[in-house]
Amino acid sequence: MTTIRADRVGFPEGEVDVYLIHFSPRYKGAGHYIGFTERHVGERFAEHLNGGRSALTRAAQAAGCELAVIRVWRGVSQGVEFLIKSRAEGPSLCPLCNPGGWHRLAEGKRYGHSETFETGGS
Numbered sequence: 001m002t003t004i005r006a007d008r009v010g011f012p013e014g015e016v017d018v019y020l021i022h023f024s025p026r027y028k029g030a031g032h033y034i035g036f037t038e039r040h041v042g043e044r045f046a047e048h049l050n051g052g053r054s055a056l057t058r059a060a061q062a063a064g065c066e067l068a069v070i071r072v073w074r075g076v077s078q079g080v081e082f083l084i085k086s087r088a089e090g091p092s093l094c095p096l097c098n099p100g101g102w103h104r105l106a107e108g109k110r111y112g113h114s115e116t117f118e119t120g121g122s
Contacts, residue, residue, distance in 0.1 A: 015038065015075075015077070015078065016036040016037060016038050016075075016076065016077070016078050016081075017036065017037055017038075017041050017072055017073065017074045017075065017076070018034065018035070018036045018072070018073040018076055018078075018080045018081045018084070019034070019035055019036070019037070019041050019044070019045070019069050019071065019072045019073075020032055020033075020034055020069070020070050020071040020072075020084075020090060020093060020094060021033040021034075021035070021045070021048065021057065021067050021068065021069055021070070022067070022068050022070040022094055022096050022097070023060045023065045023066070023067060024065060024066045024068070024096075025065060026065075027056070027059060027060035027063055027065050028059075028063075030056060030060065031090065031091060031094070031097060032090030032091065032094060032097075033048075033054060033056055033057050033060075033067075033090075034081055034084050034085050034090055035048075035054070035081065036078050036080075036081040041069060041072050042069075045067075045069050048067060049061070049067065070094055070095060070096060071093065071094065071095065
């Protein structure tokens with residue numbers, strides 16, 4: 001298996017926060033949205049909640065899904081978002097979907113330190 005480092009895929013280092021949104025329940029097979037922002041994650045999440053920019057989060061909300069920012073990687077390369085998406089690692093890196101192993105997977109990857117957040121729902 002080839003390892004692709006985020007700093008080698010042409011994205012600048014240390015400029016964005018990458019975030020993982022968990023959908024409850026899943027929407028047509030999708031359980032997560034991975035995004036990045038140069039602004040505060042809370043501001044960007046508010047845009048998602050108000051129907052802005054992402055067709056997937058907009059459709060999930062319209063279908064009655066609850067959205068929660070569950071994990072954030074701060075000050076990393078935009079390439080981290082690319083790697084998580086291209087490897088379909090949202091479920092593996094989600095503390096709600098993988099409560100027993102998400103932290104071990106995260107420690108083994110070079111995505112940088114992340115913060116996790118508790119949710120009141122499922």
